[in-house]
Amino acid sequence: MDLPPLGTSQPPPIPQVRSSGSWDQTEHLLLWVRTGSARVRLANNPEFRLAKGEGVWIPADIGNSWTIVTEPGTVAFPLLTHPSIAAEALSEPRQFVIPDGWQDWLIQHFNLRITPLTGHGYSQDVLVDLLRGLGRRSPARSGDTQPCPVDPLAMPRASGARAVANELLRNPALDLTVAEWAARVLSSPRTLLRDFRADTGLTFEQWRLRCRLNAAVEYLAAGYGGDHVAARVGFASRNGFSRAFRQQFGSTPYEFSRALSAHHAIGDLSRATAARQADDLVRMVREGQVAPDAPELLPATRTTSHANDVHVLCWAYRGSGYLDVGDRRYEWGRGVATWIPAGVEHVTGVRENSISLPLGDASTGDLQLTEPLQAQFSPAWDDYLMFSSVSARTPVRPDDYNPSHILDLFADQVAAQRALSVPMPTDPRAREAAMHYLRHISASGESAASDMPADIHRTFRDETGMTFARWQYATRMRIARDLLAGGAKPSAVACRVGYAHLPTFSAAFTRFHGLSPREYQEGEKR
Numbered sequence: 090m091d092l093p094p095l096g097t098s099q100p101p102p103i104p105q106v107r108s109s110g111s112w113d114q115t116e117h118l119l120l121w122v123r124t125g126s127a128r129v130r131l132a133n134n135p136e137f138r139l140a141k142g143e144g145v146w147i148p149a150d151i152g153n154s155w156t157i158v159t160e161p162g163t164v165a166f167p168l169l170t171h172p173s174i175a176a177e178a179l180s181e182p183r184q185f186v187i188p189d190g191w192q193d194w195l196i197q198h199f200n201l202r203i204t205p206l207t208g209h210g211y212s213q214d215v216l217v218d219l220l221r222g223l224g225r226r227s228p229a230r231s232g233d234t235q236p237c238p239v240d241p242l243a244m245p246r247a248s249g250a251r252a253v254a255n256e257l258l259r260n261p262a263l264d265l266t267v268a269e270w271a272a273r274v275l276s277s278p279r280t281l282l283r284d285f286r287a288d289t290g291l292t293f294e295q296w297r298l299r300c301r302l303n304a305a306v307e308y309l310a311a312g313y314g315g316d317h318v319a320a321r322v323g324f325a326s327r328n329g330f331s332r333a334f335r336q337q338f339g340s341t342p343y344e345f346s347r348a349l350s351a352h353h354a355i356g357d358l359s360r361a362t363a364a365r366q367a368d369d370l371v372r373m374v375r376e377g378q379v380a381p382d383a384p385e386l387l388p389a390t391r392t393t394s395h396a397n398d399v400h401v402l403c404w405a406y407r408g409s410g411y412l413d414v415g416d417r418r419y420e421w422g423r424g425v426a427t428w429i430p431a432g433v434e435h436v437t438g439v440r441e442n443s444i445s446l447p448l449g450d451a452s453t454g455d456l457q458l459t460e461p462l463q464a465q466f467s468p469a470w471d472d473y474l475m476f477s478s479v480s481a482r483t484p485v486r487p488d489d490y491n492p493s494h495i496l497d498l499f500a501d502q503v504a505a506q507r508a509l510s511v512p513m514p515t516d517p518r519a520r521e522a523a524m525h526y527l528r529h530i531s532a533s534g535e536s537a538a539s540d541m542p543a544d545i546h547r548t549f550r551d552e553t554g555m556t557f558a559r560w561q562y563a564t565r566m567r568i569a570r571d572l573l574a575g576g577a578k579p580s581a582v583a584c585r586v587g588y589a590h591l592p593t594f595s596a597a598f599t600r601f602h603g604l605s606p607r608e609y610q611e612g613e614k615r
Contacts, residue, residue, distance in 0.1 A: 100473035102161060104487045106480075109156040116169040118147040120485075121187050121195065124472055125163025130156040137184050139165070142192070146183045157485055164475045166199050167483050193407060196475075197387050197444050203482040204447055205244075205255055205392040205437075242299055243289040244393040246434075249276035250284035251395060254296070261301040262323035267293060302337050305330070306345070315342045391438035399450040400458050401429045402495055404466065404474050408443020412436075412461060419461050421445075426474075428462040446478040449495035455585065456496060457571055511564045514552040519545050526561060530568065530587055566601040569594070570609065579606040 103125075120129060121144030129137040129145050132154050137145045147155070159165055187195065242258075245251050252274045257263060271278045285293040301322040308318040319330035334342050387408075404426040412419040412427055413436040421427055429435060431453050439445050451458075466474065477495060480486035514520050522545055541557065549557045565586040572582045583594035599605045604612065 100470045106159040119168040123164040127159040244395045245288035247284035249274035261304045387442045389441045402448040406444045410439040424466045430458045449481040512553045516548045519548040
């Protein structure tokens with residue numbers, strides 16, 4: 090299927106970014122520049138000036154305020170890494186060079202850190218292991234025998250419980266109480282426990298135990314010892330870990346590791362190669378050396394089945410993947426952007442050597458969407474879309490960042506959707522004038538049409554029964570009605586349909602529909 094092209098013209102310019110704050114995170118930060126240049130300032134440290142392909146390592150315990158300033162046109166990726174990286178490995182801020190071959194590998198780890206993609210259930214530690222110089226299990230190959238298959242965990246659907254589940258997938262050793270978790274996601278302990286049981290069939294404690302054991306399988310498969318694995322996944326003792334592992338999988342961790350070797354689930358060569366590559370990158374960071382060839386393989390990964398509270402836009406920077414909604418599969422390849430509708434259970438998969446990035450979200454009030462919407466971006470947009478992803482998911486963003494800007498990239502698709510709510514002329518010239526208005530309605534308002542040829546005015550009257558000015562007014566009011574029905578706040582709707590002041594919008598809406606915006610919404614809820 091041919092997708093509608095987006096980005097056939099030049100992308101918007103990437104603005105300067107100035108971001109600052111106090112470093113009170115438990116994670117370490119690796120900030121690197123893909124294109125452009127940046128300056129990183131830390132209290133009590135010299136300023137780091139980063140050019141394309143350079144990065145800086147900032148340990149978690151520096152206790153500093155920080156400022157990041159990028160030049161226009163810059164794409165800089167901040168990667169938060171696990172606090173369990175040994176302090177003695179990289180204990181001070183340090184600048185280093187990242188060769189081109191490693192950049193896509195790091196972009197994928199940025200993606201795994203900010204999305205539900207799990208990468209065998211424990212995405213974050215791939216980057217942790219790399220920085221510490223440790224290996225990690227290669228993806229299972231066709232025909233491999235797994236002595237201890239791990240079933241994917243069912244994910245809770247409720248937003249608070251799902252947020253807790255995602256945090257535990259990233260770091261299963263987190264040992265917060267149910268009350269602490271509930272406070273963290275603005276829920277109550279009772280609701281949190283109920284949501285886990287209702288959506289996963291497991292109690293919270295059972296789900297967390299399964300999460301820890303699944304992560305343990307990954308560590309054992311990578312060659313870690315039992316004591317190390319027990320500590321990394323949150324067990325207080327090796328005996329308790331071994332007992333729980335046997336109850337779940339029918340073998341001890343030691344027996345499982347031996348079975349892996351016997352079944353060749355992980356080749357010694359692959360593990361040794363991964364460890365050597367990781368050692369090389371850590372040495373690069375420490376000594377400013379250039380790393381050898383980057384890992385050739387980006388493992389395939391996927392999400393568990395889940396639903397989002399908002400529409401989410403994902404873009405394929407490299408390779409291919411898929412979106413499963415019910416029995417239907419939506420394929421995507423290089424450059425394809427896909428809107429995933431809110432409230433729809435789905436699974437997103439990324440194939441080997443592929444990368445997708447989230448570009449932003451849209452509320453159900455800003456965009457009416459019941460099924461996935463796809464479009465194609467040209468490679469000329471890569472840098473701008475990466476900048477959009479970083480801005481959407483991290484504090485490294487412009488001061489005037491507007492999350493809804495991503496909708497402007499889909500102006501034609503949104504306009505076509507809006508056209509379903511209003512009578513449209515069939516004459517090509519009149520229809521193009523109508524579509525132009527729909528694409529730019531938030532900025533246009535009821536624009537003057539004095540410069541429009543008289544024959545198009547006549548066509549509008551003949552084919553829609555309205556003058557162009559009246560059609561504009563009706564269009565704004567019908568779109569406003571749909572946005573209000575979707576749950577958007579009246580103030581937000583006023584802006585989306587081109588009104589600078591809420592009272593003016595409310596008066597116009599009441600005049601057209603016979604109800605105020607608030608009265609209309611209350612009637613929709615009944």
